[in-house]
Amino acid sequence: MSSVKQFQVTFDCAEPERVARFWCEVLGYVVPPPPAGFATWDDYGRSLPPENQGAWFACADPSGVGPRLFFQRVPEGKVVKNRVHLCVRVGTGLVGAERLATLQAERARLVELGAVCERVLLADEENESCIVMRDIEGNEFCLD
Structure with a gap:
């Protein structure tokens, strides 16, 4: 039997840092420290090199439980x-009007x-x- 592997979720996007910082706010994630030898x-x-500047960015669950999110710049826009x-699980365990109110409050924040x-x-x-949403570059996600 194989063991559970760690994984990351990768997003193709136009502005990696901007999208990563959006998802930090959505999920309570943090930007990891910069590589060794760099203050920021x-x-x-x-x-x-100029062509690699801003090409990617990442964010991580501060508890270490959730997957790392990686954002990479691609030349093409989202088309489909x-x-x-x-699925951002903000209504887990809630039902009916209480669940809907919780989802709507999170929708307003986002x-x-x-x-x-x-x-x-x-x-x-x-x-x-549930509520179907789009992030700042049009990627679909759900409030569930």
Whole structure:
């Protein structure tokens, strides 16, 4: 039997640092310390060739439990729906009106950060409510 592996989630994007800092705010993640020998990430960035400056950025769960998120600059923009998306679990264990109110409060906070609400899926006989969102570069995610 194989053991569980650590993994990271990688985002293709136009502005890696901007998108990474958005997700830090969404998830309570932090920017890891800069590489050894550099006081700041800006110092590190200036040490790179111009074509590599700002090419990537990362953020991590400060508790070490959640996956690292890695953001890499790509030349093309997003053109179709994500094949994989994050579900931000803010309503776990909640049902009905209490769950919906919690999701709506988080939606309001994230809209202030630049996210966009796509649609609200209200509870039915099979599923509890969730909210479909887009991050600051259009990547879909859910508040669940």
